[in-house]
Amino acid sequence: xxxxxxxxxxxxxxxxxxxxxxxxxxxxxxxxxxxxxxxxxxxxxxxxxxxxxxxxxxxxxxxxxxxxxxxxxxxxxxxxxxxxxxxxxxxxxxxxxxxxxxxxxxxxxxxxxxxxxxxxxxxxxxxxxxxxxxxxxxxxxxxxxxxxxxxxxxxxxxxxxxxxxxxxxxxxxxxxxxxxxxxxxxxxxxxxxxxxxxxxxxxxxxxxxxxxxxxxxx
Amino acid sequence: xxxxxxxxxxxxxxxxxxxxxxxxxxxxxxxxxxxxxxxxxxxxxxxxxxxxxxxxxxxxxxxxxxxxxxxxxxxxxxxxxxxxxxxxxxxxxxxxxxxxxxxxxxxxxxxxxxxxxxxxxxxxxxxxxxxxxxxxxxxxxxxxxxxxxxxxxxxxxxxxxxxxxxxxxxxxxxxxxxxxxxxxxxxxxxxxxxxxxxxxxxxxxxxxxxxxxxxxxxxxxxxxxxxxxxxxxxxxxxxxxxxxxxxxxxxxxxxxxxxxxxxxxxxxxxxxxxxxxxxxxxxxxxxxxxxxxxxxxxxxxxxxxxxxxxxxxxxxxx
Numbered sequence: 197x198x199x200x201x202x203x204x205x206x207x208x209x210x211x212x213x214x215x216x217x218x219x220x221x222x223x224x225x226x227x228x229x230x231x232x233x234x235x236x237x238x239x240x241x242x243x244x245x246x247x248x249x250x251x252x253x254x255x256x257x258x259x260x261x262x263x264x265x266x267x268x269x270x271x272x273x274x275x276x277x278x279x280x281x282x283x284x285x286x287x288x289x290x291x292x293x294x295x296x297x298x299x300x301x302x303x304x305x306x307x308x309x310x311x312x313x314x315x316x317x318x319x320x321x322x323x324x325x326x327x328x329x330x331x332x333x334x335x336x337x338x339x340x341x342x343x344x345x346x347x348x349x350x351x352x353x354x355x356x357x358x359x360x361x362x363x364x365x366x367x368x369x370x371x372x373x374x375x376x377x378x379x380x381x382x383x384x385x386x387x388x389x390x391x392x393x394x395x396x397x398x399x400x401x402x403x404x405x406x407x408x409x410x411x412x413x414x
Numbered sequence: 415x416x417x418x419x420x421x422x423x424x425x426x427x428x429x430x431x432x433x434x435x436x437x438x439x440x441x442x443x444x445x446x447x448x449x450x451x452x453x454x455x456x457x458x459x460x461x462x463x464x465x466x467x468x469x470x471x472x473x474x475x476x477x478x479x480x481x482x483x484x485x486x487x488x489x490x491x492x493x494x495x496x497x498x499x500x501x502x503x504x505x506x507x508x509x510x511x512x513x514x515x516x517x518x519x520x521x522x523x524x525x526x527x528x529x530x531x532x533x534x535x536x537x538x539x540x541x542x543x544x545x546x547x548x549x550x551x552x553x554x555x556x557x558x559x560x561x562x563x564x565x566x567x568x569x570x571x572x573x574x575x576x577x578x579x580x581x582x583x584x585x586x587x588x589x590x591x592x593x594x595x596x597x598x599x600x601x602x603x604x605x606x607x608x609x610x611x612x613x614x615x616x617x618x619x620x621x622x623x624x625x626x627x628x629x630x631x632x633x634x635x636x637x638x639x640x641x642x643x644x645x646x647x648x649x650x651x652x653x654x655x656x657x658x659x660x661x662x663x664x665x666x667x668x669x670x671x672x673x674x675x676x677x678x679x680x681x682x683x684x685x686x687x688x689x690x691x692x693x694x695x696x697x698x699x700x701x702x703x704x705x706x707x708x709x710x711x712x713x714x715x716x717x718x719x720x721x722x723x724x725x726x727x728x729x730x731x732x
Contacts, residue, residue: 256695256715257599257626270634271623273603340693382667
């Protein structure tokens with residue numbers, strides 16, 4: 197009897213422990229969410245109009261961002277880029293975001309490595325964009341969009357004090373990051389965009405933060 | 415009729431141009447450097463709606479990838495009993511694992527996984543061996559082909575030029591579409607030059623992703639398309655090159671509207687037209703020797719696709 201009790205205890209204890217941890221995580225998250233939402237701002241859905249305002253265009257046979265996603269997911273080959281972004285030259289160490297208000301981001305993007313002809317699809321992406329999203333657009337000579345990647349700005353992060361419901365956003369001056377795009381020889385330029393913190397004229401125009409030319413033969 | 419990359423076959427009458435001689439019904443010039451064939455159509459593509467052809471294994475990296483993957487996929491890392499898992503037992507201490515009931519089930523599960531991995535690896539090895547055989551067979555076919563012999567007879571470099579028979583060109587999109595089983599917007603992914611199925615010509619096999627299917631509505635498939643132009647390199651001194659008058663072959667990254675149909679007789683498959691969609695949303699017909707070229711040169715892509723969609727709707731499926 198004692199053995200049976202012991203066995204049950206040992207079986208159920210970890211489960212109870214895990215569920216309590218999960219429960220407390222969600223409780224804490226519910227406290228933190230108002231702060232998080234307030235700090236990051238509203239998300240918008242990336243639309244072709246945003247890209248057109250930036251001087252780019254989607255092909256007539258792929259008129260939506262969703263079409264680009266579907267295309268990338270089914271492509272049998274992709275390429276990968278290792279990049280470095282020195283956005284705040286001259287600064288070192290972690291910077292509070294509030295200290296960087298109005299400080300322009302330098303367009304110092306450097307391709308550290310490029311791997312082409314890799315088997316597998318270029319990844320899809322969520323089309324939700326907030327101010328922390330880095331939008332990576334690959335275009336041809338005539339600015340036709342041939343690849344898209346949306347990911348978190350690699351320089352940015354935040355720290356939270358859940359009990360005090362405080363959040364501190366910070367950014368690193370320089371960051372290395374990685375992304376994958378379709379392996380398309382027609383891609384000549386990769387342009388990096390961010391969305392502003394505040395709406396302009398009722399919209400959320402994309403702001404180019406840098407670009408890099410790519411050699412189609414490399 | 416010769417099956418050499420032209421979907422409708424070649425006209426029995428062949429032309430000789432300029433000072434070059436043409437000999438033989440298969441388009442090969444046994445004594446001259448260049449021979450010209452008349453094609454019966456504006457249909458200059460093969461299309462393959464299905465698995466890749468055997469010679470697609472010649473695409474760079476394809477065979478290598480198939481040989482390599484079982485090694486990469488072997489999930490030894492992190493398995494109990496491999497010595498890499500935290501708390502795992504290794505080096506003659508396996509008995510301790512069996513003392514813990516929660517580990518015993520994991521050990522059994524891991525052995526099942528390991529057995530599955532070995533079985534899959536053996537299967538992949540067999541498949542790789544099959545791939546090697548296919549590759550070797552294709553190499554043998556290329557080396558023993560009539561094209562190789564013709565290239566050797568021509569002094570090492572053989573150039574084949576073909577031209578269309580104007581009498582057999584399709585006059586408009588409607589007739590071209592009617593003769594096609596499918597009309598696709600495709601993205602060219604990769605290509606490899608190889609020997610034509612007839613053994614007497616050079617073709618280029620393109621791997622393409624379907625972006626839009628206009629007739630049947632089945633997008634997102636990967637297909638293989640061949641064009642009757644390309645170069646076969648037999649060795650460092652011997653090669654054969656085929657070209658087609660008025661045809662601009664696709665490059666990787668191009669987007670095309672292609673007209674395809676299923677094989678008839680000895681044909682492999684057919685694509686009956688090719689229209690480049692450039693990055694300024696304009697159409698550039700890849701074949702520039704017919705009326706379609708003059709009609710649709712630099713027409714907007716949107717209007718062109720709308721026209722095709724309307725034609726497909728009007729004609730209905732086969």
